[in-house]
Amino acid sequence: MYKELVVIKVGTNVMTNKDNRIVRPVLNSLVQQIAELYERDIMTILVSSGSVIAGKEVLGKAKIKDKTQRRQVYSAIGQPRMMRHYYNIFNDYGMKCAQVLPTKRDFNPGVHRDNMINCLEGLLSEGVIPIANEDDAVSVSMSMFSDNDELATLLAQLMKADKLILMTDIDGLYDGNPEKKESKVIDKVEPKEDLDKYIEEGNKEEGEGRGGMGSKLSYAQKAAADNIPSYIVNGKRENVILDVVEGKNVGTKVSK
Numbered sequence: 001m002y003k004e005l006v007v008i009k010v011g012t013n014v015m016t017n018k019d020n021r022i023v024r025p026v027l028n029s030l031v032q033q034i035a036e037l038y039e040r041d042i043m044t045i046l047v048s049s050g051s052v053i054a055g056k057e058v059l060g061k062a063k064i065k066d067k068t069q070r071r072q073v074y075s076a077i078g079q080p081r082m083m084r085h086y087y088n089i090f091n092d093y094g095m096k097c098a099q100v101l102p103t104k105r106d107f108n109p110g111v112h113r114d115n116m117i118n119c120l121e122g123l124l125s126e127g128v129i130p131i132a133n134e135d136d137a138v139s140v141s142m143s144m145f146s147d148n149d150e151l152a153t154l155l156a157q158l159m160k161a162d163k164l165i166l167m168t169d170i171d172g173l174y175d176g177n178p179e180k181k182e183s184k185v186i187d188k189v190e191p192k193e194d195l196d197k198y199i200e201e202g203n204k205e206e207g208e209g210r211g212g213m214g215s216k217l218s219y220a221q222k223a224a225a226d227n228i229p230s231y232i233v234n235g236k237r238e239n240v241i242l243d244v245v246e247g248k249n250v251g252t253k254v255s256k
């Protein structure tokens with residue numbers, strides 16, 4: 001058995017370049033760190049966005065007019081493409097991974113929730129890394145998570161994880177517009193602190209992810225209130241996961 005469980009979420013922005021192409025070395029570095037944790041008996045549940053952007057890589061500009069249907073189609077095409085990357089990279093490290101695609105409804109008390117716990121526990125006990133993403137192909141309106149930061153938080157709570165690491169494309173939560181020189185990363189946040197004033201409005205294109213720093217912070221605070229220390233970190237920074245696990249001062253730590 002393992003001695004610690006971490007939930008790591010990787011956002012679309014982390015794994016893509018400015019042309020919205022998936023950058024395989026980024027996924028490689030992520031898996032390499034998960035493999036290093038595995039050697040230390042620390043298991044990971046990986047929550048990975050990126051299916052929509054991976055679908056766009058394949059299909060290009062779709063003819064479908066309806067935005068929801070377009071997202072379903074992009075994701076249905078992109079999810080296996082993304083999993084092929086992960087499957088191959090985990091295999092290079094002599095590891096196994098598996099796909100879990102929940103919808104928000106699956107977290108309601110009942111048989112789906114129990115089944116999900118059962119499956120995740122089974123995978124972890126076999127040393128297999130579960131890779132979760134929202135089931136975008138069927139998950140529309142009522143059954144949707146607000147974004148994968150919510151999915152990662154719900155999984156961390158469901159599986160009583162020891163840590164939640166939300167990886168994005170910026171060094172953490174800044175105390176002002178991150179573009180401005182005078183803004184600094186806030187290194188420690190309490191679960192109840194109101195920091196909305198620091199959040200800048202985003203302008204994301206289709207497929208570039210749904211979250212935003214506001215949602216990331218509020219979900220990290222929810223997990224922290226539930227005694228799961230949470231970290232908002234730059235996923236493009238070398239060894240960032242190992243640094244968090246080793247207690248180094250990186251990104252924004254959200255905890256009691």
Ligand SMILES: Nc1ncnc2c1ncn2[C@@H]1O[C@H](COP(=O)(O)OP(=O)(O)O)[C@@H](O)[C@H]1O
Nearest residue numbers: 011012013168173174198199200209211212213
């Ligand atoms: N105060 C802030 N500190 C840091 N980033 C912020 C802040 N306000 C807005 N942002 C924006 O939030 C973005 C990260 O959120 P998001 O794009 O949703 O990431 P992801 O796709 O990884 O989930 C940053 O790139 C930054 O532009």
Ligand SMILES: N[C@@H](CCC(=O)OP(=O)(O)O)C(=O)O
Nearest residue numbers: 012050051052148209210211
């Ligand atoms: N489920 C979607 C991503 C949704 C999402 O939350 O994206 P992000 O804000 O980049 O983490 C996908 O796989 O493309």
